[in-house]
Amino acid sequence: KAKADGRGIYRVFDPAMDAMVQERRQLEVEMLTAFVQGQFRVYYQPLISLGSNRICGFEALLRWQHPERGLISPVDFVPVAEDTGLIVQLDDWVLREACMEAAKWGDDIRIGVNVSPVQFTRGNIVNSVIGALAVSGLKPSRLEIEITESVLLEGSEQTLKMLTQLRQIGARIVMDDFGTGYSSLGYLRAFQFDKIKIDQSFVRDIAGTTGNGAIVQAIAELGRKFGIATTAEGVETQEQLQLVISEGCSEAQGWIFSQPIPASKILALLTMQSAVNVELLKQCVGLA
Ligand code: C2E
Ligand code: MG
Ligand code: MG
Ligand code: MG
DSSP states (O other): OEEEEESOOOOOOHHHHHHHHHHHHHHHHHHHHHHHHTTTEEEEEEEEEETTTSSEEEEEEEEEEEETTEEGGGGGHHHHHHHHSSHHHHHHHHHHHHHHTTTTTTTTTTHHHHHHGGTTTTTTHHHOOOOHHHOOOGGGGGGGEEEGGGGGGTOOOHHHHHHHHHHHHHHHEEEEEEEEEEEHHHHHHHHHSSSSOOOOOHHHHHTTSSSHHHHHHHHHHHHHHHHHHHEEOOSSSSSHHHHHHHOOOEEEEEEEOOOEEEEEHHHHHHHHHHHHHHHHHHHHHHHH
């Protein structure tokens, strides 16, 4: 395992490094069997319209129900799945599951699905979306494809073509985690997004003195000028909710309303939503 560094000196074998490589290989293998054995789950987190004070959509969020380690977050396995390419199969599976689930809800409720940048290079996202819509019978305008700025990073013609095709099919294209990448404003010109999700790092400290409040306000304003909806991600407190409302965001998502939940709990949430959300929102705008 020792490696020449170019000057004829050999680096000492590093057991800690070796352990990391081993662990990672094990994860790669485990993920394949987990997928085949059906250990992945889709959780759903509601998005609340700040205009109607009602649930206007859900975001599909992938989870790995590991037999020994319990529920594993996508943060811990999506990057590895992107390296091995398994993410293409995982994303396609989530897309189908989520569309079939959403087809059971009211016609005014959308479903947001995260799509890895790998789908635009190694996958065939356009075919996947067509397949998921056909299988589920979901109205295309109820599907929101969430991509991050990194998809547009290379600005390839091919990527823009695929986004345009997805739009032609009737799906909505959403920019996720807005503000965390590079030259975000250029991307807004390169493609007409339907919605911008303001990254939770700006929402977290929206009340502080770090200028995050001004950033949220500027993005909300930008959205209004361009006719693009804006979602504030990661709203946890009443204070944050109050501020994203006053800064003019059109939607909010976060633990203050609900954590991501399994599909089996969605209908109950939709049934009781008026009682819960409206009261909460009234308090926030001072109507209660
Ligand atoms: P994301 O698309 O930005 O998803 C929002 C994340 O914020 C989710 O984390 C959600 O659980 C979390 N969140 C929501 N409300 C709150 C809150 O009030 N406070 C805090 N602290 N967090 C909140 P999650 O589920 O761990 O997913 C992390 C990321 O993994 C996602 O970020 C997305 O980039 C990726 N991901 C999730 N599912 C998929 C998938 O099916 N395919 C792909 N390619 N990526 C996925
Ligand atoms: Mg997302
Ligand atoms: Mg996000
Ligand atoms: Mg994120």
